[in-house]
Amino acid sequence: MTGTWAAPGRLNIIGEHTDYNDGYALPIALPHVVTCEAAVRSDDVVRVESRQYPDDVVSVRLRDLARNPIPGWSRYPLGVVHQLRDRLATGLDIRIDSNVPVGAGLSSSAAVTCAVAVAARDLACPDLTDDDLIRITSAAENDYVGAPTGTLDQSASLLCAVGHALFIDFASATRSQVPFDLEASELAVLVVDTNTPHTHADGEYADRRAQCRSAAAALGVKSLRDASSVEQLDDRLLRHRARHVVTENARVMAVVDVLRSGRDLRDIGPVLTASHASLRDDFDVSTKELNRAVETALATGAYGARMVGGGFGGSVIALADAANCDTIADAITREFAVAGFRTPRTFVATPSSGARRVG
Ligand code: GAF
Numbered sequence: 001m002t003g004t005w006a007a008p009g010r011l012n013i014i015g016e017h018t019d020y021n022d023g024y025a026l027p028i029a030l031p032h033v034v035t036c037e038a039a040v041r042s043d044d045v046v047r048v049e050s051r052q053y054p055d056d057v058v059s060v061r062l063r064d065l066a067r068n069p070i071p072g073w074s075r076y077p078l079g080v081v082h083q084l085r086d087r088l089a090t091g092l093d094i095r096i097d098s099n100v101p102v103g104a105g106l107s108s109s110a111a112v113t114c115a116v117a118v119a120a121r122d123l124a125c126p127d128l129t130d131d132d133l134i135r136i137t138s139a140a141e142n143d144y145v146g147a148p149t150g151t152l153d154q155s156a157s158l159l160c161a162v163g164h165a166l167f168i169d170f171a172s173a174t175r176s177q178v179p180f181d182l183e184a185s186e187l188a189v190l191v192v193d194t195n196t197p198h199t200h201a202d203g204e205y206a207d208r209r210a211q212c213r214s215a216a217a218a219l220g221v222k223s224l225r226d227a228s229s230v231e232q233l234d235d236r237l238l239r240h241r242a243r244h245v246v247t248e249n250a251r252v253m254a255v256v257d258v259l260r261s262g263r264d265l266r267d268i269g270p271v272l273t274a275s276h277a278s279l280r281d282d283f284d285v286s287t288k289e290l291n292r293a294v295e296t297a298l299a300t301g302a303y304g305a306r307m308v309g310g311g312f313g314g315s316v317i318a319l320a321d322a323a324n325c326d327t328i329a330d331a332i333t334r335e336f337a338v339a340g341f342r343t344p345r346t347f348v349a350t351p352s353s354g355a356r357r358v359g
Contacts, residue, residue, distance in 0.1 A: 019150030029160035079140030105314025269303025276306030285311025
């Protein structure tokens with residue numbers, strides 16, 4: 001048995017650092033994907049290779065998959081197999097290829113784990129549900145790779161649909177597809193990958209999670225999802241962190257309302273920009289490159305712009321007239337050159353399909 005599966009990177013339209021606070025988010029899938037060619041073997045060996053890391057092919061017996069894997073790209077696919085090791089009767093051959101930008105805040109790693117997970121489900125574990133796959137892929141990243149992420153990226157990569165954004169309520173683990181037809185309004189979402197590395201991202205991310213937990217405890221709520229006001233928090237830092245989460249959840253609902261009610265999509269622009277200000281000022285996860293890209297996009301006619309993903313580097317999105325995207329991209333590239341920043345990479349994103357079998 002053999003086949004090919006694909007899972008996309010994700011672009012979060014709004015709802016940042018809300019997933020681990022039982023909040024809301026609204027991602028789309030990118031057209032960029034990780035593909036996973038997979039085949040069932042007759043022995044108990046798992047062999048993983050990647051076109052991006054041709055010198056790093058790993059073969060390991062299922063029963064020898066250690067809890068503490070060797071570092072390297074193979075932790076991602078092997079982390080998924082590790083989660084499934086008791087369900088697999090035989091080993092697998094796994095060949096990965098990817099055109100999802102790496103280190104750009106666009107979930108290249110979740111695209112790997114999700115591509116492997118859907119392949120393993122279809123080949124060997126057909127009873128796995130979507131919720132199982134989200135649990136398995138995020139456990140692979142949390143327990144095996146050691147990245148303390150929430151479930152936004154995996155949910156988006158697995159469940160997004162063409163032409164739609166995915167509204168996720170993390171408290172109830174419910175999701176619904178919301179039509180997101182940019183073309184009909186002659187609009188586009190421009191992505192600007194600032195091409196800056198996520199310095200200290202893991203430690204800072206874990207710190208933010210801990211601060212959110214402390215803020216919830218001080219407010220006497222189970223999670224920040226349940227907080228309505230944060231002004232009674234004496235600790236200034238915790239008050240700012242909590243305020244980001246509470247206001248960000250409200251912003252997700254405001255954007256969903258625009259999309260569902262069929263109002264002018266331009267109305268979501270100021271909400272995106274407010275999200276950026278909150279991530280910059282209250283959550284403190286932005287960078288000078290991200291801020292400059294947002295400011296330049298707005299000064300060049302974007303209706304709204306914000307950083308996306310965990311922060312400390314990565315990408316910005318700008319909602320703009322489709323006809324204006326090249327002008328905005330050029331202005332940001334020029335501005336980065338003048339500032340001595342790295343050359344950004346830009347592209348227009350269309351709401352694409354979640355994980356699926358492609359061959
Ligand atoms: C990263 C994490 F992996 C997600 O779980 C999420 O918290 C995001 O940062 C911020 O919204 O992508």
